Amino acid sequence: MTDQDLRVNEAKIWTRDFIFICLANFFVFLGFQMTLPTIPLFVKHLGGTDQLIGFVVGIFTFSALLLRPFAGHALESKGRKIVYLFGLLIFVLSVGSYSIAPSILFLFLMRIIQGIGWGFSTTAAGTIATDIIPASKRGEGLGYYGLSGNLALAFGPSLGLFLSNAIPFHILFLICSFLGLLAFILAIQIRYKKVEKKEKTESTTFKVDIYEKNALMPSVLLFFVTVTFGGIATFLPLYTAEKHIAGIQWYFLIYALALMVTRTFAGRLYDKKGHQAIFIPGAFMIIVAMILLSWLPSTLVLFVAAFCYGLGFGSVQPALQAWAMEKTPINRKGMANATFFSFFDLGIGIGAMVFGQIGDLFGYFSIYITSACSVTLSILLYIAILLKDRRKHIVRAHL
Numbered sequence: 001m002t003d004q005d006l007r008v009n010e011a012k013i014w015t016r017d018f019i020f021i022c023l024a025n026f027f028v029f030l031g032f033q034m035t036l037p038t039i040p041l042f043v044k045h046l047g048g049t050d051q052l053i054g055f056v057v058g059i060f061t062f063s064a065l066l067l068r069p070f071a072g073h074a075l076e077s078k079g080r081k082i083v084y085l086f087g088l089l090i091f092v093l094s095v096g097s098y099s100i101a102p103s104i105l106f107l108f109l110m111r112i113i114q115g116i117g118w119g120f121s122t123t124a125a126g127t128i129a130t131d132i133i134p135a136s137k138r139g140e141g142l143g144y145y146g147l148s149g150n151l152a153l154a155f156g157p158s159l160g161l162f163l164s165n166a167i168p169f170h171i172l173f174l175i176c177s178f179l180g181l182l183a184f185i186l187a188i189q190i191r192y193k194k195v196e197k198k199e200k201t202e203s204t205t206f207k208v209d210i211y212e213k214n215a216l217m218p219s220v221l222l223f224f225v226t227v228t229f230g231g232i233a234t235f236l237p238l239y240t241a242e243k244h245i246a247g248i249q250w251y252f253l254i255y256a257l258a259l260m261v262t263r264t265f266a267g268r269l270y271d272k273k274g275h276q277a278i279f280i281p282g283a284f285m286i287i288v289a290m291i292l293l294s295w296l297p298s299t300l301v302l303f304v305a306a307f308c309y310g311l312g313f314g315s316v317q318p319a320l321q322a323w324a325m326e327k328t329p330i331n332r333k334g335m336a337n338a339t340f341f342s343f344f345d346l347g348i349g350i351g352a353m354v355f356g357q358i359g360d361l362f363g364y365f366s367i368y369i370t371s372a373c374s375v376t377l378s379i380l381l382y383i384a385i386l387l388k389d390r391r392k393h394i395v396r397a398h399l
Contacts, residue, residue, distance in 0.1 A: 226343070
């Protein structure tokens with residue numbers, strides 16, 4: 001292979017390994033998304049109350065959140081392959097165990113273990129994708145990579161609900177586990193980059209290392225955005241039922257389709273113009289979606305809100321992830337992804353819990369007004385970050 005061929009390959013996004021990581025991500029996300037609407041039904045089947053449903057669903061998020069920093073360290077010390085395969089294997093075994101769950105307590109414990117597998121596998125997958133994508137096309141590449149998960153989001157929940165009405169729960173969970181196994185088989189085929197380990201230096205001080213500082217600001221911004229998803233995924237079906245609005249089963253499909261459309265151009269725009277061209281317009285579209293949901297007079301408005309939310313979230317999330325990777329050293333990419341997805345999980349988990357209280361006190365519409373306020377805060381914080389960076393550049397220019 002000539003030097004020119006190597007340079008061409010380095011600039012390609014759709015390489016063999018990139019296709020494999022996207023397919024593996026799609027299958028594991030599909031298995032996960034199929035369990036999202038069916039786990040609450042299964043808890044009910046086992047005799048659980050609404051309160052128990054909340055605990056069983058919520059513990060997964062916080063289990064994944066707590067393990068992500070450890071996954072980030074392992075990615076840099078043990079390597080990408082072992083961490084990714086370990087996470088996928090835990091996912092396969094834990095979801096498969098749902099098929100033999102004799103009690104809610106057993107299911108609760110397996111959800112904790114599934115969260116461990118999810119935290120390791122998704123943190124590793126995002127890091128592996130970052131390794132594979134050429135730096136000059138990182139925004140575009142991460143957009144395409146994220147699309148694999150969004151396709152699963154488009155079809156997974158509906159497919160899970162359909163199958164739960166047609167087959168027993170234990171067969172459904174075995175199918176979800178099998179999808180994770182397909183991801184594991186694909187992951188074995190990937191050619192992983194070797195990690196660059198830092199030389200150990202003697203030190204008498206103990207350093208707590210649970211996040212990557214270069215990824216912190218984009219991750220905090222992501223938190224204020226993903227709390228909105230907690231309010232949508234948890235309470236929108238109940239809200240539409242209360243208002244007698246039909247078409248909730250189409251909401252997530254329209255959202256996912258809009259998100260896919262956005263992935264085709266937002267990444268390229270980021271690569272050419274940076275996050276300044278993406279974040280505020282994308283966040284504004286999310287605010288519009290939240291205001292429409294707080295109003296929600298008809299099914300048409302529900303669909304418009306889904307489209308706006310897909311456009312906004314589909315541009316903001318990969319742009320923030322690319323920003324988090326931008327200035328992070330190579331040996332800290334794993335920890336940067338761990339930081340990013342930890343705030344992603346935290347936003348969804350806190351959003352679901354806090355909005356539960358807000359909705360109970362003031363009504364479901366207040367959830368989406370509060371969500372709009374949260375995204376507005378993210379815009380204000382983003383502007384403050386830009387102004388601070390600009391002042392730093394001015395000071396440096398005068399030195």
